[in-house]
Amino acid sequence: MSLQLTILGCHSATPRVNAHPTAQVLQIKNHNFLIDCGEGTQVQMRKYKISFAKIKHIFISHLHGDHFFGLIGLISTFGLLNREKELHIYGPVGLKKIIQLQLEISNSRAGFPIVFHELKSTKSELIYEDKKVTVHTIPLNHRIYTNGFLFTEKLSLRKLNIKEVKSYPEIERCDYYNLKKGKDFVRNDGSIIENEKLTLPPRKPLSYAFCSDTSYTPEIIPLIRNVDMLYHESTFLTDKEELAIKTGHSTAFQAGKIAALAQVKILLLGHYSNRYRVLPAFQKEAQKVFQNTLLSVEGSTFEVE
Amino acid sequence: MSLQLTILGCHSATPRVNAHPTAQVLQIKNHNFLIDCGEGTQVQMRKYKISFAKIKHIFISHLHGDHFFGLIGLISTFGLLNREKELHIYGPVGLKKIIQLQLEISNSRAGFPIVFHELKSTKSELIYEDKKVTVHTIPLNHRIYTNGFLFTEKLSLRKLNIKEVKSYPEIERCDYYNLKKGKDFVRNDGSIIENEKLTLPPRKPLSYAFCSDTSYTPEIIPLIRNVDMLYHESTFLTDKEELAIKTGHSTAFQAGKIAALAQVKILLLGHYSNRYRVLPAFQKEAQKVFQNTLLSVEGSTFEVE
Numbered sequence: 117m118s119l120q121l122t123i124l125g126c127h128s129a130t131p132r133v134n135a136h137p138t139a140q141v142l143q144i145k146n147h148n149f150l151i152d153c154g155e156g157t158q159v160q161m162r163k164y165k166i167s168f169a170k171i172k173h174i175f176i177s178h179l180h181g182d183h184f185f186g187l188i189g190l191i192s193t194f195g196l197l198n199r200e201k202e203l204h205i206y207g208p209v210g211l212k213k214i215i216q217l218q219l220e221i222s223n224s225r226a227g228f229p230i231v232f233h234e235l236k237s238t239k240s241e242l243i244y245e246d247k248k249v250t251v252h253t254i255p256l257n258h259r260i261y262t263n264g265f266l267f268t269e270k271l272s273l274r275k276l277n278i279k280e281v282k283s284y285p286e287i288e289r290c291d292y293y294n295l296k297k298g299k300d301f302v303r304n305d306g307s308i309i310e311n312e313k314l315t316l317p318p319r320k321p322l323s324y325a326f327c328s329d330t331s332y333t334p335e336i337i338p339l340i341r342n343v344d345m346l347y348h349e350s351t352f353l354t355d356k357e358e359l360a361i362k363t364g365h366s367t368a369f370q371a372g373k374i375a376a377l378a379q380v381k382i383l384l385l386g387h388y389s390n391r392y393r394v395l396p397a398f399q400k401e402a403q404k405v406f407q408n409t410l411l412s413v414e415g416s417t418f419e420v421e
Numbered sequence: 422m423s424l425q426l427t428i429l430g431c432h433s434a435t436p437r438v439n440a441h442p443t444a445q446v447l448q449i450k451n452h453n454f455l456i457d458c459g460e461g462t463q464v465q466m467r468k469y470k471i472s473f474a475k476i477k478h479i480f481i482s483h484l485h486g487d488h489f490f491g492l493i494g495l496i497s498t499f500g501l502l503n504r505e506k507e508l509h510i511y512g513p514v515g516l517k518k519i520i521q522l523q524l525e526i527s528n529s530r531a532g533f534p535i536v537f538h539e540l541k542s543t544k545s546e547l548i549y550e551d552k553k554v555t556v557h558t559i560p561l562n563h564r565i566y567t568n569g570f571l572f573t574e575k576l577s578l579r580k581l582n583i584k585e586v587k588s589y590p591e592i593e594r595c596d597y598y599n600l601k602k603g604k605d606f607v608r609n610d611g612s613i614i615e616n617e618k619l620t621l622p623p624r625k626p627l628s629y630a631f632c633s634d635t636s637y638t639p640e641i642i643p644l645i646r647n648v649d650m651l652y653h654e655s656t657f658l659t660d661k662e663e664l665a666i667k668t669g670h671s672t673a674f675q676a677g678k679i680a681a682l683a684q685v686k687i688l689l690l691g692h693y694s695n696r697y698r699v700l701p702a703f704q705k706e707a708q709k710v711f712q713n714t715l716l717s718v719e720g721s722t723f724e725v726e
Contacts, residue, residue, distance in 0.1 A: 162437055213526070217518065221518070
């Protein structure tokens with residue numbers, strides 16, 4: 117099992133023919149989480165073979181158009197495709213009103229249940245949890261209320277050391293689940309076979325942090341420390357640092373600094389301003405402080421194992 | 422001078438990689454009128470080199486997503502590009518609320534004046550007029566309140582027959598405008614040179630009617646009679662006539678019938694359902710009743726002279 121991130125769009129502001137606004141799909145523990153949904157996301161999903169049916173949770177960081185203008189179209193398309201499955205949408209207060217008004221005025225119903233989870237806390241909060249994964253908000257610092265999202269696998273069950281297990285005929289199949297949960301095996305006579313003899317530790321849980329849009333905000337570091345992959349916006353290069361401050365964005369160098377301070381494994385840059393035509397300069401700038409920096413590119417998939 | 426129509430999208434319902442929802446730009450008498458604005462229209466405009474700055478009037482037929490979901494993104498982009506010019510938007514009641522809510526919640530202002538002309542009449546009405554052109558609504562018959570639009574050039578001034586004019590030394594440059602307006606030339610002695618001797622008739626005014634979405638509605642014929650070009654939706658072929666009736670759409674054959682009854686010059690089909698992969702069948706079907714039928718195709722420009 118791995119964690120896979122597919123980039124559908126990684127540019128800021130206005131969409132262009134080959135530069136789409138923010139949208140990405142995270143595959144983690146059999147989930148397909150859609151993160152942000154700029155205009156044209158549904159077409160990018162078709163282009164890069166992302167199954168519509170598998171999307172059950174959509175996370176919207178903030179209500180600037182390049183992060184959510186594609187949502188109403190995607191919802192409409194789900195409806196036209198006769199979706200029945202529930203859709204959960206996590207985003208700032210106001211999003212529900214925008215979507216509902218458009219459905220109402222167009223005399224449409226989505227035709228499937230939409231559950232809005234409206235966010236307003238400025239502190240990190242747990243917004244999704246199941247047996248295998250949690251999602252927390254990462255409060256960011258932008259011109260309007262904005263959250264990043266931290267996706268974390270839960271610790272899996274231990275793995276059976278099957279050769280060892282089978283060497284004890286008294287252990288039956290129905291005992292396996294307790295062994296995976298870490299329990300010692302207790303024989304009928306009360307004697308014990310220690311769990312560590314019978315199982316191997318589970319794979320370390322993987323984690324992914326999505327941080328867009330935000331000014332340089334070291335306050336997020338405790339929340340994203342040691343994540344396996346960090347997507348951090350880098351709208352500008354240092355030549356436009358003042359503009360970054362003014363507009364609530366970061367430079368590639370600042371993204372690198374956050375990655376270094378948080379000791380993440382991989383930094384993924386994105387949300388490039390349209391003023392830059394050549395992207396390797398972003399990587400080069402971040403690598404001054406954080407070597408393991410990659411550039412997000414439309415249609416590319418980044419895998420963490 | 423001619424009338425030029427550029428197709429940005431001509432498919433129905435959900436946008437796909439090479440099948441965009443309705444949007445077209447009409448060039449008529451130095452205007453660039455944007456008609457409908459499905460998701461992705463701004464990217465299609467960039468792709469087909471339509472100047473953003475020249476768009477001053479946008480006409481929205483109805484509030485189904487495939488006809489207006491691209492509008493908020495286009496307005497935002499106009500704002501990001503520091504537009505200052507007024508933008509006029511003509512569309513059903515409700516559109517203003519949708520756009521304003523999104524601007525308000527995203528804490529944005531367009532930054533330029535937007536004038537909404539909200540439509541609710543079920544009778545044809547004059548919604549735009551200047552010295553050279555008029556625009557009337559064409560009430561259509563769809564699942565929700567829908568208008569087509571009739572764009573008509575006004576009769577131009579007469580053309581000077583310059584050779585003839587110059588043969589009369591008593592006619593001066595300052596007299597030309599009155600001659601173009603059709604007035605006779607009156608000499609100082611009261612004698613007259615008849616206008617017909619001095620001028621040629623102006624070109625016949627051109628007209629374009631846009632009719633999407635609608636069921637087969639012969640009631641529109643008096644409004645579109647003799648137009649130079651009629652765009653009439655043809656969502657389905659006759660094999661799906663029942664579905665057309667149920668969904669408030671037309672077949673290609675019905676579009677052909679309307680064109681024939683209204684004695685238009687050219688019929689342009691579009692709004693094809695995604696269920697059809699091959700389009701020539703639409704043309705063939707309409708041509709059973711109306712020979713001069715063309716298929717709209719993304720990126721193509723149709724010119725009427």
